[in-house]
Amino acid sequence: MEIIVTPYVDSDRPFVIEGNIDLQDTERDVSEFCLPGIQIGEIYLDHLLKLNAQNFGTILVARVEGRAVGFIGCRIENDESITTTDEANRYGYISDAWTDHPYRNRGVFKKLSKAVEDYFMQFPEIKIIKLNVLIGNESAVATYRNNGYKTQELVLAKRIRS
Numbered sequence: 001m002e003i004i005v006t007p008y009v010d011s012d013r014p015f016v017i018e019g020n021i022d023l024q025d026t027e028r029d030v031s032e033f034c035l036p037g038i039q040i041g042e043i044y045l046d047h048l049l050k051l052n053a054q055n056f057g058t059i060l061v062a063r064v065e066g067r068a069v070g071f072i073g074c075r076i077e078n079d080e081s082i083t084t085t086d087e088a089n090r091y092g093y094i095s096d097a098w099t100d101h102p103y104r105n106r107g108v109f110k111k112l113s114k115a116v117e118d119y120f121m122q123f124p125e126i127k128i129i130k131l132n133v134l135i136g137n138e139s140a141v142a143t144y145r146n147n148g149y150k151t152q153e154l155v156l157a158k159r160i161r162s
């Protein structure tokens with residue numbers, strides 16, 4: 001299967017919205033804090049496009065025989081931590097990754113992940129790529145680990161009022 005990665009174009013909009021909805025519902029299955037996909041699919045894409053425009057970001061779309069099969073969103077993020085290194089404070093950030101169901105476990109994310117690394121090569125100061133994933137999303141965690149990402153931080157939550 002030949003996978004070609006090219007930047008998002010307007011005609012990808014319905015595909016990426018569908019992906020946002022499915023991705024969100026995957027996360028909702030493992031976290032009580034996630035809203036339903038249908039509620040956020042469209043507005044999230046607009047939000048993402050705006051953030052990308054402000055932060056050297058892009059959405060890259062994987063295609064097989066011209067058909068969109070997956071996407072990845074990335075941008076540059078800046079933290080202002082005074083306790084971590086410059087390279088950890090300004091970094092490449094993967095905001096979203098999604099592969100359409102029939103194409104999972106066929107190397108689509110792997111290809112998108114490499115395309116993101118190539119994309120960040122144009123910014124010499126970017127030496128690190130970070131991403132967030134819900135700990136309960138075990139297949140995503142496994143995929144990221146498989147692609148060289150290592151857990152750096154755990155975010156814990158405790159409900160103190162119902």
Ligand SMILES: CC(C)(COP(=O)(O)OP(=O)(O)OC[C@H]1O[C@@H](n2cnc3c(N)ncnc32)[C@H](O)[C@@H]1OP(=O)(O)O)[C@@H](O)C(=O)NCCC(=O)NCCS
Pocket residue numbers: 022023026070096097098099100103104105106107108109110111132133134137138139140142143144146147
């Ligand atoms: C996570 C996701 C993007 C992975 O996409 P994918 O195209 O299926 O991933 P790939 O086929 O490129 O897999 C890359 C590697 O991870 C491995 N992998 C994939 N799923 C795995 C699993 N459940 N357990 C262990 N390894 C896994 C693959 O075997 C592959 O390794 P290899 O290159 O050594 O063969 C996809 O499963 C998805 O869209 N999930 C739902 C949305 C989501 O959760 N997104 C992430 C939100 S943070």
